[in-house]
Amino acid sequence: MNTFRLAIVRQKYRPDGGAERFVSRALEALDNQSVELNVITRSWIGAVQPQWHIHIVNPFKWGRISREKGFAQAARHCWQKEKFDLVQSHERIAGCDIYRAGDGVHRRWLLQRSRVLSPLRSKLLLNSCYHRYVMNAEKEMYQSPELKRVICNSEMVKREVMEDFGVESERISVIYNAIDHQRFFPATALYRQQLRQQYHIPVEGKCFIYVGSGFERKGLRAAIEAISHTNAYLLVIGQDKEYKKYQQLAHRLNSHQRILFLGVQKDTLPFYQMADGLLLPTLYDPFPNVILEAMACGLPVITSDTCGGAEFIEQGLNGFVTDALDTPAMIGAIESIPADNLGNKMSKAARNKILPYTPENLSQQLIELYQKVLSL
Numbered sequence: 341m342n343t344f345r346l347a348i349v350r351q352k353y354r355p356d357g358g359a360e361r362f363v364s365r366a367l368e369a370l371d372n373q374s375v376e377l378n379v380i381t382r383s384w385i386g387a388v389q390p391q392w393h394i395h396i397v398n399p400f401k402w403g404r405i406s407r408e409k410g411f412a413q414a415a416r417h418c419w420q421k422e423k424f425d426l427v428q429s430h431e432r433i434a435g436c437d438i439y440r441a442g443d444g445v446h447r448r449w450l451l452q453r454s455r456v457l458s459p460l461r462s463k464l465l466l467n468s469c470y471h472r473y474v475m476n477a478e479k480e481m482y483q484s485p486e487l488k489r490v491i492c493n494s495e496m497v498k499r500e501v502m503e504d505f506g507v508e509s510e511r512i513s514v515i516y517n518a519i520d521h522q523r524f525f526p527a528t529a530l531y532r533q534q535l536r537q538q539y540h541i542p543v544e545g546k547c548f549i550y551v552g553s554g555f556e557r558k559g560l561r562a563a564i565e566a567i568s569h570t571n572a573y574l575l576v577i578g579q580d581k582e583y584k585k586y587q588q589l590a591h592r593l594n595s596h597q598r599i600l601f602l603g604v605q606k607d608t609l610p611f612y613q614m615a616d617g618l619l620l621p622t623l624y625d626p627f628p629n630v631i632l633e634a635m636a637c638g639l640p641v642i643t644s645d646t647c648g649g650a651e652f653i654e655q656g657l658n659g660f661v662t663d664a665l666d667t668p669a670m671i672g673a674i675e676s677i678p679a680d681n682l683g684n685k686m687s688k689a690a691r692n693k694i695l696p697y698t699p700e701n702l703s704q705q706l707i708e709l710y711q712k713v714l715s716l
Contacts, residue, residue, distance in 0.1 A: 344714065347378040347395075347419050349429040349436065351411050375710075378424060380415045395422070404470045408477065426710055428491075432477045434484040437713055440491040444626040444648075445500040446474050449557070452624040452646055455665060456556070482507060488713050491515050493627040494648025513709055517629055518702035519694050524636035526691070527613035529682055535614035539575075539600060546679035547573040549615035549639070551608060551630040552622070555580040559621035559644065559664050561589065566670035567619070568593035574619065575611050576601045612637035617677045621664045622647045635694045638687035642673045658689040 378393040388394055397414040401407040412433045419427045419436075429436035432446075443449075450471060454462040465471065481487065482505040490512045492498040498512050527535065533543050541547050548567065552558035560576065564586065567574045576599060580586070583601070590596040605611060608630075612618075618634035618641045627648035631641055635652065641659035643649055653659040660673035681687040 343374040343376055344425040344710070345376045345378060345422075346710065347380055347422065347424040347427045349380045349415050349419070349427065349431055349433065351408075351415075351431050352382050375707075378422070380418050382411060405473050408473065412477070426713060429481075432474065432481045434477070434481045435486050436481070436484075437486060438489045438491060438709070439481060439487060440493075441497050441501060442493060442626060444497050444624060445504050446471065446478055447504060448500050448646075449624040452664070453557070456561075456623065479505065488716055489513060489709060491709070493517055494651055496646075496648045496651065497626045513705070515702065515705045515709070516697055517627060517632060518699040519629070519632035519636050519697050520699060521636045521691070521695055524609060524612065524633045526638035526682060526687065527610075532614055532682065535610055539614065541573050541600075541614065544679065545573055546571065546674075546677070547575065547615050548617050548619040548642075548674065548677075549575045549577065549611055549634070550619050551577040551611075551634075552620065552628065553578040553580060553604065555582065555586055557623055558625070558628075559623055560586055562621040562665055562667060562670065563619045564589050564593065564595065564599060566621070566667050566674060567599060568595040569667070569671045570674050572598070572616075572674055574599045575615060577603070577605050577608060577611055579604050608633065609637070612639060615639055616679055616681045617642060617659070617674075619670075619674070620644075620647065620649075621662065621670060623664050625649070627651075632694050632697065635690040638681065638691045640677050640681070640686040640690050642670060642677070652693055654689070654693075658686055658693055 377391065378395060380395045380397060382398045384394050395418055397418050399410040399414045401410050415433055416435050426438065427436045428438040428440060430440050430442055450466055454465060457465060490501060490507060492501060492512055492514050493516060495514055498514050501507050501512060502509060536543050550560060550563050563574065587601055590599040612634055618631065618639045620628065620630065620643045622644055623646060625647045631643065631649035631652065634641055641653055643653065643661060644664035645661050646664055650661045653661050655661060660676065662669035662673060677686065678684055
């Protein structure tokens, strides 16, 4: 295959973001292929390999709509000027060759979010100028004649794209995210004990981990409520502008001594390694990387049926799937996952499930897709 110029579009690179980690892993996986890698972005924080070409487009913005519209116009101008062979956008921008629907379908997220809002706030949400802009941009992008393929990271999102936008099945490729299972792995019993002692968690106690920024969307309230009805501990990794509200909830439910708010962590591995399971009752998430990371560390997963990651869960074998707001079902799942999970059947099943999803496998799937699109 001759070298071709690929542009990946992502408005903002944040090291702890799930979409950004996909971009990083895809870039690293493609590094040894016949691809000239370009990234169009407002800002890039973190390591950049010498052979990557970063195109910073940062137009002035004065609000959310201005931010989205301005970047879309600037990014499109950049790729038209550079005449890349392929443009893969991770933003809803009409005119790209390939769109990766990593954020799912916006209307589906709004409908899920409405479940935790009052009727008035729900109506305001659905009629918001910003959200209407996003939905219109999404529709325009899917109807664009330039769009040749859509990448979804779960079958859930593929179904939603087909149902909401009429995109044919053969134009959608489901490519699951990659995980480096040599970087994420279970701890030894001794190291696990040392970690727990460091954070004052009983060695024999049951401990779950929640990882994600944007607490409302990721279901932290439901996680806190469920944990509060058990004796388990919860490690909260992530950030949110309403951080204190969730700490106050833990206090009201008298579970604050068992719920540790630890903020964003550059290295999440030790926190996975001291936990017995991942608790992520997200309202809506196409497929969070944290599910793969947790399973690689041997953690059974409790998540929701509006999470694409549920496709990796075999009920009762390597985790549990519940409704995002079904607290009793969540409590039952928490109680069903054993403490001290090292080496048990659920732990082994969780890790074995993710072993095929390597960066090399991701690279091969992407290259095959690019070859198909270039031949059209």
